[in-house]
Amino acid sequence: xxxDELQLDGDGRLKHFLTIDGLGRERLNQILxxxxxxxxxxxxxxxxxPLCRGKIIANLFxxxxxxxxxxxxxxxxxxxxxxxxxxxxxxxxxKGETLLDTLRxxxxxxxxxxxxxxxxxxxxxxxxxHTAPHISVINAGxxxxxxxxxxxxDMLTIRRHKGEFRDLRVAIVGDILHSRVARSQILALxxxxxREVRVISPRTLIxxxxxxxxxRVFHGLREGVRDADVxxxxxxQRERMSxxxxxxxxxxxxxxxxxxxxxxxxxxDAIVMHPGxxxxxxxxxxxxxxxxRSVILxxxxxxxxxxxxxxxLCIGTQNRRSQATGDV
Amino acid sequence: MSDRExxxxxxxxxxxxxxGIDGLLDLHVAAxxxxxxxxxxxxxxxxxxxxxxxxxxxPGFVDLCARLREPGSEQKATIASETRAxxxxxxxxxxxxxxxxxxxxxxxxxxxxxxxxxRHRFARVLPAGALTQGLAGxxxxxxxxxxxxxxxxxxxxxxxxxxTLVLRRAMEYAATFDLTVFLHPxxxxxxxxxxxxxxxxxxxxxxxxxPEAAETVAVARDLALAEQAGxxxxxxxxxxxxxxxxxxxxxGRGIAATADVSAIQLVLTEDxxxxxxxxxxxxxxxxxxxxxxxxRAAVASGLIGAICSDHQPHDADAKLVPxxxxxxxxxxxxxxxxxxxxxxxxxxxxxxxxxxxxxxxPAQILGKPLLGRFDEDHSADICVFDPQARWVLExxxxxxxxxxxxxxxxxLKGRVSWTLLGGRIVYERAAQPR
Numbered sequence: 001x002x003x004d005e006l007q008l009d010g011d012g013r014l015k016h017f018l019t020i021d022g023l024g025r026e027r028l029n030q031i032l033x034x035x036x037x038x039x040x041x042x043x044x045x046x047x048x049x050p051l052c053r054g055k056i057i058a059n060l061f062x063x064x065x066x067x068x069x070x071x072x073x074x075x076x077x078x079x080x081x082x083x084x085x086x087x088x089x090x091x092x093x094x095k096g097e098t099l100l101d102t103l104r105x106x107x108x109x110x111x112x113x114x115x116x117x118x119x120x121x122x123x124x125x126x127x128x129x130h131t132a133p134h135i136s137v138i139n140a141g142x143x144x145x146x147x148x149x150x151x152x153x154d155m156l157t158i159r160r161h162k163g164e165f166r167d168l169r170v171a172i173v174g175d176i177l178h179s180r181v182a183r184s185q186i187l188a189l190x191x192x193x194x195r196e197v198r199v200i201s202p203r204t205l206i207x208x209x210x211x212x213x214x215x216r217v218f219h220g221l222r223e224g225v226r227d228a229d230v231x232x233x234x235x236x237q238r239e240r241m242s243x244x245x246x247x248x249x250x251x252x253x254x255x256x257x258x259x260x261x262x263x264x265x266x267x268x269d270a271i272v273m274h275p276g277x278x279x280x281x282x283x284x285x286x287x288x289x290x291x292x293r294s295v296i297l298x299x300x301x302x303x304x305x306x307x308x309x310x311x312x313l314c315i316g317t318q319n320r321r322s323q324a325t326g327d328v
Numbered sequence: 329m330s331d332r333e334x335x336x337x338x339x340x341x342x343x344x345x346x347x348g349i350d351g352l353l354d355l356h357v358a359a360x361x362x363x364x365x366x367x368x369x370x371x372x373x374x375x376x377x378x379x380x381x382x383x384x385x386x387p388g389f390v391d392l393c394a395r396l397r398e399p400g401s402e403q404k405a406t407i408a409s410e411t412r413a414x415x416x417x418x419x420x421x422x423x424x425x426x427x428x429x430x431x432x433x434x435x436x437x438x439x440x441x442x443x444x445x446x447r448h449r450f451a452r453v454l455p456a457g458a459l460t461q462g463l464a465g466x467x468x469x470x471x472x473x474x475x476x477x478x479x480x481x482x483x484x485x486x487x488x489x490x491x492t493l494v495l496r497r498a499m500e501y502a503a504t505f506d507l508t509v510f511l512h513p514x515x516x517x518x519x520x521x522x523x524x525x526x527x528x529x530x531x532x533x534x535x536x537x538x539p540e541a542a543e544t545v546a547v548a549r550d551l552a553l554a555e556q557a558g559x560x561x562x563x564x565x566x567x568x569x570x571x572x573x574x575x576x577x578x579x580g581r582g583i584a585a586t587a588d589v590s591a592i593q594l595v596l597t598e599d600x601x602x603x604x605x606x607x608x609x610x611x612x613x614x615x616x617x618x619x620x621x622x623x624r625a626a627v628a629s630g631l632i633g634a635i636c637s638d639h640q641p642h643d644a645d646a647k648l649v650p651x652x653x654x655x656x657x658x659x660x661x662x663x664x665x666x667x668x669x670x671x672x673x674x675x676x677x678x679x680x681x682x683x684x685x686x687x688x689x690p691a692q693i694l695g696k697p698l699l700g701r702f703d704e705d706h707s708a709d710i711c712v713f714d715p716q717a718r719w720v721l722e723x724x725x726x727x728x729x730x731x732x733x734x735x736x737x738x739x740l741k742g743r744v745s746w747t748l749l750g751g752r753i754v755y756e757r758a759a760q761p762r
Binding site: 002021098099100118120121122123125126130142143144145146180183207208209210212213 | 527534536537602603648649650651653
């Protein structure tokens with residue numbers, strides 16, 4: 001079953017959120033609009049809305065994460081849901097329980113939504129395929145495939161700074177090959193009609209036929225960020241810095257590390273983004289990370305609003321479904 | 329089903345590519361052997377007549393690669409279950425790779441496999457002997473003893489031989505005993521953690537890719553060594569257009585190299601993986617449409633001499649994890665014929681050519697030239713099939729214990745009616761509940 005068929009219900013409503021692939025501009029804009037509304041919630045004295053009251057949302061993290069898990073947890077709590085945090089890496093999996101057994105056990109606890117992070121591409125898809133029909137699955141990152149809530153929070157951040165997408169040149173810098181964030185950003189930007197999406201990296205970190213996703217490939221940072229409105233840095237995992245992909249962190253920073261000086265070819269009002277956590281001195285220097293162009297901390301706050309929007313959309317679809325079928 | 333009855337198969341279109349026969353001819357069988365083709369001999373009274381009107385009568389298929397999972401993985405399948413599935417698919421002889429547990433690197437294991445198959449009498453099982461001891465890629469195996477124990481070829485299954493000197497010596501030693509070496513061309517380091525073709529689809533899905541070079545580097549290396557060693561090599565399961573070009577060039581220079589292709593490679597491409605359906609997790613992987621066209625052309629021309637199932641039955645759990653973590657391979661015996669027949673329907677090759685790639689082609693590669701053809705007074709291994717029959721593959725009607733195939737629920741065309749092994753009916757569709 002394709003992602004389209006899997007993540008939308010019969011009426012085209014979002015039931016799971018697995019990938020940005022195939023969602024289309026209209027639906028992405030609808031998510032962004034809804035997220036705008038939730039930004040206001042954080043500014044209220046009482047930071048809660050009752051949209052998911054009585055629902056149980058389980059964070060299933062098979063890979064470590066602090067930021068993503070915390071913002072998902074906050075988003076769920078602001079929607080008045082009850083939240084379970086399961087660090088599977090340290091519990092069932094290590095005792096030999098299979099993924100499906102873990103899933104069935106949580107279903108038996110009447111969970112309404114799984115937020116899943118897993119090291120294998122396609123893992124969220126797998127969960128969505130095997131879970132009971134009344135449960136929604138939100139992909140919080142699967143292998144190198146997709147991190148759609150990150151992609152959407154990046155879009156929200158860009159929109160709040162730049163407005164329309166159609167005039168924007170966006171440069172994505174770093175390990176495109178292994179990055180689920182890059183894939184989600186590229187799919188979202190092209191769907192939203194960005195004027196140009198560029199990827200900048202040495203050849204070892206550019207995946208095969210990446211042009212098919214609608215991007216231009218650059219190997220030099222200075223040319224790649226020329227006239228860019230948005231520069232999105234990717235995190236470089238430590239293990240990529242040894243072995244055959246890159247010679248050293250030092251040479252990588254010399255060539256692809258973002259500094260104020262190297263930003264000089266970009267538009268004067270260009271913004272700089274990073275999904276975090278930053279390796280200062282590898283992906284960018286502190287002057288840029290803490291400088292006036294950096295919107296990195298806004299990305300974190302926007303992440304909560306976007307996740308609230310997506311969770312409430314999916315729960316809304318499920319509520320509609322249970323009303324229609326008479327399920328409780 | 330009585331044993332070794334005298335029977336006639338009447339009114340069918342008899343196709344025996346090895347003998348250049350294609351016509352409306354009857355086939356008469358007695359005492360397990362082919363008695364006559366055409367009119368019945370004087371005084372021959374069959375005890376049973378099979379009416380093959382509108383059907384094809386051809387030699388039983390010879391499959392160069394089918395895993396039976398016994399010994400070692402009987403939770404997935406057994407020799408009895410899978411040879412029964414082979415019979416239902418018209419396959420009367422099959423070669424199983426040596427990567428069982430224990431590995432087929434001693435005469436005892438080879439004999440165990442052969443004797444178990446012989447006891448069940450659904451299909452001839454020809455185990456490939458392990459090229460190196462324990463398939464560890466360091467110490468060559470006792471190939472003369474394995475040959476004597478009934479291993480017609482030597483193979484290294486999917487395990488790599490990283491040391492080129494070991495591979496050279498193994499080829500030379502195999503050539504000493506006139507044994508063909510089956511090689512799965514794959515550079516283990518270039519494959520790495522790859523689980524699908526490296527290209528546009530792997531990039532979109534973020535799945536680790538297996539580059540075309542993983543195959544071509546191995547083919548280039550193996551051809552160079554085979555030329556040096558004067559050995560006969562067979563590439564098990566080509567997947568890329570470039571590899572077929574290299575094979576053509578090598579054959580032109582007189583290198584004794586052959587190749588086969590898995591039937592699924594002739595019908596699908598990398599696009600199938602978009603659904604993350606782990607039944608499409610294959611080694612070698614499904615590649616591009618260009619590769620598929622080249623493989624089809626190579627089957628039509630005979631450059632690729634055999635189509636095989638590459639049957640790999642799995643238990644359900646082996647596929648119930650996210651895509652990259654699943655075990656590769658599909659249960660493929662029962663779709664071998666219908667997938668191969670698509671080449672006929674789509675005008676790639678005529679029916680006798682496709683049948684040749686399923687019968688005498690693989691038999692030659694195995695060094696068993698008496699299989700895959702009809703000769704008077706030779707064993708009557710026969711498949712009768714209806715090339716027009718449309719049917720839907722249903723999981724609970726599959727004979728193989730492995731239900732891991734993406735074709736479940738799909739309509740297939742071409743269905744076996746009878747299979748005879750040594751003149752004995754080992755499969756009869758009419759007798760199966762519909």
